[in-house]
Amino acid sequence: MKKFFSLFKKNKATGERNTFLLLGVIITGFILLMVIVGLFYTPYNPTKMDASAKLQGISFKHIMGTDNMGRDVFSRVMYGSRITVAIATFTILIGAGIGTIIGALTGYFGGIGDEITMRIIDAMLAFPSLLLSLVFVSLFGTGTYQVAIALGISFIPSFARIVRGEFLRCKNMDYVEVARLQGASNIRIIFVHILPNTVGVLLSSVMIGFNNAVLAEAGLSFLGIGAQPPHASLGKMLSDAQGYLFNRPSYVMSIGLVIVLMVLGFSFLGEGIKRIKN
Amino acid sequence: MGNVILDVADLHIEFHDHDKPETVVEDFDLMLEEGEIVGIVGESGSGKSMSALAIAGLLKRHALTKKGRIMFNGTDLLTCSRKELRSYQGDEISMIFQEPMTSLNPVKKIGWQVEESLRIHHKDIDKKERKRRAIEMLTAVGMHDPEKLYEKYPHELSGGMRQRVMIAAAMIGEPRILIADEPTTALDVTIQAQIVELLRKMNREKGTAIIFISHDLSLIRQICKRVIVMQSGNIVETGYVEDIFRHPKMSYTRKLIAAIPQIDLS
Numbered sequence: 001m002k003k004f005f006s007l008f009k010k011n012k013a014t015g016e017r018n019t020f021l022l023l024g025v026i027i028t029g030f031i032l033l034m035v036i037v038g039l040f041y042t043p044y045n046p047t048k049m050d051a052s053a054k055l056q057g058i059s060f061k062h063i064m065g066t067d068n069m070g071r072d073v074f075s076r077v078m079y080g081s082r083i084t085v086a087i088a089t090f091t092i093l094i095g096a097g098i099g100t101i102i103g104a105l106t107g108y109f110g111g112i113g114d115e116i117t118m119r120i121i122d123a124m125l126a127f128p129s130l131l132l133s134l135v136f137v138s139l140f141g142t143g144t145y146q147v148a149i150a151l152g153i154s155f156i157p158s159f160a161r162i163v164r165g166e167f168l169r170c171k172n173m174d175y176v177e178v179a180r181l182q183g184a185s186n187i188r189i190i191f192v193h194i195l196p197n198t199v200g201v202l203l204s205s206v207m208i209g210f211n212n213a214v215l216a217e218a219g220l221s222f223l224g225i226g227a228q229p230p231h232a233s234l235g236k237m238l239s240d241a242q243g244y245l246f247n248r249p250s251y252v253m254s255i256g257l258v259i260v261l262m263v264l265g266f267s268f269l270g271e272g273i274k275r276i277k278n
Numbered sequence: 279m280g281n282v283i284l285d286v287a288d289l290h291i292e293f294h295d296h297d298k299p300e301t302v303v304e305d306f307d308l309m310l311e312e313g314e315i316v317g318i319v320g321e322s323g324s325g326k327s328m329s330a331l332a333i334a335g336l337l338k339r340h341a342l343t344k345k346g347r348i349m350f351n352g353t354d355l356l357t358c359s360r361k362e363l364r365s366y367q368g369d370e371i372s373m374i375f376q377e378p379m380t381s382l383n384p385v386k387k388i389g390w391q392v393e394e395s396l397r398i399h400h401k402d403i404d405k406k407e408r409k410r411r412a413i414e415m416l417t418a419v420g421m422h423d424p425e426k427l428y429e430k431y432p433h434e435l436s437g438g439m440r441q442r443v444m445i446a447a448a449m450i451g452e453p454r455i456l457i458a459d460e461p462t463t464a465l466d467v468t469i470q471a472q473i474v475e476l477l478r479k480m481n482r483e484k485g486t487a488i489i490f491i492s493h494d495l496s497l498i499r500q501i502c503k504r505v506i507v508m509q510s511g512n513i514v515e516t517g518y519v520e521d522i523f524r525h526p527k528m529s530y531t532r533k534l535i536a537a538i539p540q541i542d543l544s
Contacts, residue, residue: 175383180336180367181334184368
């Protein structure tokens with residue numbers, strides 16, 4: 001814990017502070033706090049409509065105003081960011097998990113299996129990931145889980161690429177040779193000796209991947225594919241709000257702000273982690 | 279004469295990277311007795327490291343052919359299964375490399391790395407006993423404050439310390455053969471002498487046979503009884519170190535001896 005806090009202090013040698021990490025932790029902490037509190041408490045029922053309070057502006061009663069059906073926007077944002085974060089997390093678990101295994105095996109063993117897998121991955125990377133997700137969504141159908149799985153699959157190639165590169169770099173290192181000489185099996189070398197060396201790169205790409213997942217989910221929901229009503233994800237709410245851009249700008253702006261903060265927080269966190277490693 | 283524990287005969291290694299096969303080791307023979315230190319000396323590219331890697335079972339299995347036999351414990355290490363080879367590696371046969379700076383895994387603690395071959399070969403040894411042995415080994419290689427060192431990472435150590443850690447990691451399973459591939463080349467002279475002394479101590483106390491590879495004949499003279507002189511993949515001369523020093527038969531050996539810097543005090 002002490003070590004954790006020391007990361008935010010000024011570096012004595014260089015006199016620099018890891019501002020990215022600090023901001024990242026604060027912003028991400030704020031978003032996560034909102035999500036966690038939203039599990040137990042929201043100021044209003046996020047799905048309760050009230051025809052007498054449609055499209056209200058920012059006030060103490062409704063800090064982000066109300067939407068076109070009189071629902072409290074802040075309550076809906078608390079509720080919606082939970083779904084967005086859940087989809088993004090699930091996406092990363094699938095994408096980074098499977099991608100890492102594929103990248104590790106192909107990078108370490110090489111040969112014909114590597115060639116074939118990499119050409120398939122090249123082909124997948126040739127499509128924009130949003131388009132690829134759309135293809136998978138059309139296979140699996142719409143819904144929260146389906147979107148997470150579809151996004152997860154379309155995230156596999158980039159993770160496989162990154163991890164494979166790291167393994168190519170590490171597999172000829174002396175310490176791998178030493179491990180082999182100690183009688184370690186290939187599986188042990190891959191997962192116990194080499195994988196921990198890729199954590200730095202992997203972690204910052206997980207952060208970037210998380211951002212992309214949030215944005216991709218928002219994009220898919222905007223197109224009406226993600227979470228289905230009455231559930232709301234941030235992207236879905238944004239697409240609902242766009243029709244009122246001119247008569248109630250605070251409605252769409254407040255939702256957009258939350259998405260921006262979420263992405264920004266994780267970007268800072270990723271950059272901050274990268275700087276620790278250096 | 280003691281028991282012969284390693285018998286290498288007619289070892290040929292050929293590369294197939296290019297159009298024409300390239301022979302890097304030819305007719306390599308080596309008899310290693312229990313508790314003996316044998317030196318292999320030769321210039322860069324003479325095939326000494328290649329022979330050592332073959333004995334350690336570290337040559338990749340594609341892009342080259344190997345002929346001959348490497349008998350250890352009644353099995354031929356050249357033809358035995360991968361699994362059998364692995365059961366010897368790290369436990370019966372260990373190796374230390376030239377480059378201590380890159381031989382340790384940068385993200386693992388020293389203690390973890392020293393214990394690794396115990397973790398692989400002796401699964402019945404529990405965590406506490408493993409740690410006890412690692413600390414004991416770190417003490418044996420002359421490290422101060424091994425308890426503290428156990429929790430450190432490689433980047434916190436100097437080159438000489440890392441090489442000691444490598445020796446500790448190689449020796450923890452009490453192997454019967456230790457292959458030292460230019461273990462002192464990357465270190466400065468005072469540290470060099472300490473490492474050589476350490477290897478000699480290991481040999482004396484644990485009875486580990488050592489194959490000591492170097493391009494430096496004066497080092498070989500300090501530590502080995504017998505020596506094999508190699509040039510471009512062939513053994514040019516073999517015998518007792520002192521004989522070779524006094525009566526080198528081949529011109530190449532004479533050249534190697536002449537290459538040892540002499541301090542002229544007059």
